[in-house]
Amino acid sequence: MILLQIDFPFEGAMGEEMSKSFKELAESIRDEEGLIWKIWTQNEETKEAGGIYLFSDTQSAKKYINMHIERLSGFGVKDIRAKLFEVNEPLSKISKAPLW
Structure with missing residues (x-):
């Protein structure tokens, strides 16, 4: 399994407003080949977003x-x-990673 971290400066809406604005984008990402899951990230203080x-x-x-x-x-x-990072599955299982 491969973990991908993406982040970038972001001046747009966050929180609930972001959730409403990017619902269709989330739905399209859900169907990407090979994707198991995505966690959306945001930081209003530093004005960053990603996943x-x-x-x-x-x-x-x-x-x-x-x-x-x-x-x-x-x-x-x-x-x-x-x-990109390779996931160490045995150690991740021990520490309760939501891999499966």
Whole structure:
């Protein structure tokens, strides 16, 4: 399993307003190839947003990164950071990670 972390500066709506504004986007992300889940992140204080994603494989995660960076750039978002990590499943199970 592959964990993807994406974050970027964000001046838009957060909280409940963000939830309403991005419902359709969340629904489209839900159907991405190889996606197991996504946790949406936001920090009003630092004006950042993004997500933590779990993918079944590296190829799907890399494909998503390319598509999502292009989409975010189209919205005018800059300074997008994306990092991939392999999940250590045995240790993650011990510490109650919601992998399955």
